[in-house]
Amino acid sequence: MAKEIKIFDTTLRDGEQSPGCSMNLMEKIEMAKQLERLNVDVIEAGFAIASPGDFESVRTIAETVTRPTVASLARAVKEDIDAAWDAVKVAKHPRIHVFLATSPLHMQYKLRMSPDQVIQRVAEMVRYAKNFCDDIEFSAEDATRSEKFFLSEVVETAIANGATTINIPDTVGYTTPEEMYDLMVHLNQTVKGVDNIILSTHCHNDLGMAVGNSLAAIRGGARQVECTVNGIGERAGNAALEEIVMALKTRQDIYDAYTKVDSTQIYRSSKLLTSIIGIRPNPTKPVVGRNAFAHESGVHQHGVMANKATYEIMTPQDIGIPNNEMVLGKHSGRHAFMERLGYLGIELDKKQTDEAFQKFKALADKKKIVTDRDIESIVGRNMVRFDGKYHFKYFAVNSATEVGATATVTLEWDGGKSSRRLACIGEGMVEAAFGAIDQITGMSPELIEYNVQAVTEGIDSQGEVTCRMCINDINVTGSGASTDIIEASMMAYIDGINKLVYEIEKRGADS
Numbered sequence: 001m002a003k004e005i006k007i008f009d010t011t012l013r014d015g016e017q018s019p020g021c022s023m024n025l026m027e028k029i030e031m032a033k034q035l036e037r038l039n040v041d042v043i044e045a046g047f048a049i050a051s052p053g054d055f056e057s058v059r060t061i062a063e064t065v066t067r068p069t070v071a072s073l074a075r076a077v078k079e080d081i082d083a084a085w086d087a088v089k090v091a092k093h094p095r096i097h098v099f100l101a102t103s104p105l106h107m108q109y110k111l112r113m114s115p116d117q118v119i120q121r122v123a124e125m126v127r128y129a130k131n132f133c134d135d136i137e138f139s140a141e142d143a144t145r146s147e148k149f150f151l152s153e154v155v156e157t158a159i160a161n162g163a164t165t166i167n168i169p170d171t172v173g174y175t176t177p178e179e180m181y182d183l184m185v186h187l188n189q190t191v192k193g194v195d196n197i198i199l200s201t202h203c204h205n206d207l208g209m210a211v212g213n214s215l216a217a218i219r220g221g222a223r224q225v226e227c228t229v230n231g232i233g234e235r236a237g238n239a240a241l242e243e244i245v246m247a248l249k250t251r252q253d254i255y256d257a258y259t260k261v262d263s264t265q266i267y268r269s270s271k272l273l274t275s276i277i278g279i280r281p282n283p284t285k286p287v288v289g290r291n292a293f294a295h296e297s298g299v300h301q302h303g304v305m306a307n308k309a310t311y312e313i314m315t316p317q318d319i320g321i322p323n324n325e326m327v328l329g330k331h332s333g334r335h336a337f338m339e340r341l342g343y344l345g346i347e348l349d350k351k352q353t354d355e356a357f358q359k360f361k362a363l364a365d366k367k368k369i370v371t372d373r374d375i376e377s378i379v380g381r382n383m384v385r386f387d388g389k390y391h392f393k394y395f396a397v398n399s400a401t402e403v404g405a406t407a408t409v410t411l412e413w414d415g416g417k418s419s420r421r422l423a424c425i426g427e428g429m430v431e432a433a434f435g436a437i438d439q440i441t442g443m444s445p446e447l448i449e450y451n452v453q454a455v456t457e458g459i460d461s462q463g464e465v466t467c468r469m470c471i472n473d474i475n476v477t478g479s480g481a482s483t484d485i486i487e488a489s490m491m492a493y494i495d496g497i498n499k500l501v502y503e504i505e506k507r508g509a510d511s
């Protein structure tokens with residue numbers, strides 16, 4: 001009988017802690033809601049002890065989602081476990097995830113603990129966590145570089161003290177599929193009590209083998225896989241959720257396993273994450289890359305036209321890619337628009353629907369054909385649209401060869417009670433516009449990355465812009481979309497400024 005594989009999503013913990021991937025509270029909640037729609041089994045919402053902000057996001061996610069288990073990471077120390085429990089205890093299904101390193105390198109140089117001390121700490125801390133919560137996961141950090149029989153002893157100790165899931169991380173992305181398979185078989189053969197718990201794996205992608213190693217672990221007996229949307233994570237990332245889910249679905253004949261993930265939510269999850277962090281998957285990235293379903297060569301196109309299966313092992317529909325045909329036009333009313341949102345499985349509250357409808361109308365005036373992808377673009381941003389201090393009101397730009405560019409920008413704040421118009425010059429229109437926004441808001445963030453991409457084909461396509469920006473150690477990503485890329489750029493920049501203002505005020509209030 002086919003085996004069920006639990007999907008443990010760590011986008012909001014391992015993913016979020018990697019450079020350029022930080023999210024604010026509201027964004028984490030939006031992402032958590034989307035992960036619930038995606039139907040993952042476990043959401044690792046963060047590392048509660050790491051900061052007051054992390055604690056608050058774990059707790060809020062625990063309050064918000066109801067179907068998945070919500071986990072917080074904790075080192076094997078009481079303070080971490082206390083904080084983790086405080087943050088997840090409101091969840092319908094809480095989990096405490098305790099970890100301790102087990103490789104000789106980590107024990108000697110990082111922990112400065114002997115193997116016996118490690119065993120003892122595992123026993124004490126798993127037992128301590130078990131006082132609070134039934135669902136305890138233990139991870140043996142750097143498991144794949146640990147001595148095999150010592151690892152068995154650690155795992156057995158964790159099980160004997162109440163762990164219900166045992167995770168075997170390939171922390172530094174060092175292992176290979178063959179080695180991972182052997183390790184899982186070894187644990188299954190040597191550990192007392194292994195049949196009563198779920199064995200899990202958590203692979204990093206340093207050698208590009210994270211997904212292959214996760215699948216090998218499944219063949220070796222793992223029943224939970226830890227992964228992230230778009231494969232984001234420390235260094236080269238974690239195993240990509242969408243690749244694991246689609247590999248299991250497409251090659252059931254090999255793995256005889258399935259997940260409960262709703263694969264038609266994959267595209268939307270990937271897009272939402274991209275719009276939040278501003279980091280696009282590589283175009284050739286499996287499953288969610290821009291080219292993943294593109295057939296460029298004539299031979300391939302011809303084959304696909306005759307029979308899709310010639311060059312397509314999964315379909316765009318499998319992962320929920322919206323079609324790119326005209327679905328609405330400038331005469332479509334609110335009812336048709338809402339019906340389309342329903343068809344796309346997008347739920348918005350009244351205020352968000354009003355805002356999205358207005359944006360749709362404005363877009364339909366400029367663009368003859370409004371496709372599902374356009375709607376996704378409007379609404380994707382709308383879902384995480386940060387209702388910040390500054391609102392964009394007006395702009396005019398001018399640019400000419402050799403003389404450079406001028407931008408005039410008006411921003412409003414205090415609900416429209418205050419406003420300012422300012423003109424600025426620059427080498428190009430974007431520089432001039434951003435300069436005007438800096439002067440009005442009194443902020444001058446470092447622009448770390450600026451990205452423009454067309455939503456659909458054609459000259460009238462919307463441009464989606466993301467700006468990664470930073471002040472001191474606060475990193476944010478702003479996003480915007482418009483048929484005018486200067487307007488989209490300003491929207492993205494103001495969105496980023498608003499997030500910075502929010503974070504700066506929040507940190508001021510917390511300290």
Ligand code: KIV
Pocket residue numbers: 014073099139140141142167169170171172202204
């Ligand atoms: O990579 C790793 O070892 C981890 C653990 C904390 C699970 O992220």
Ligand code: ZN
Pocket residue numbers: 014169171202204234
């Ligand atoms: Zn990790």
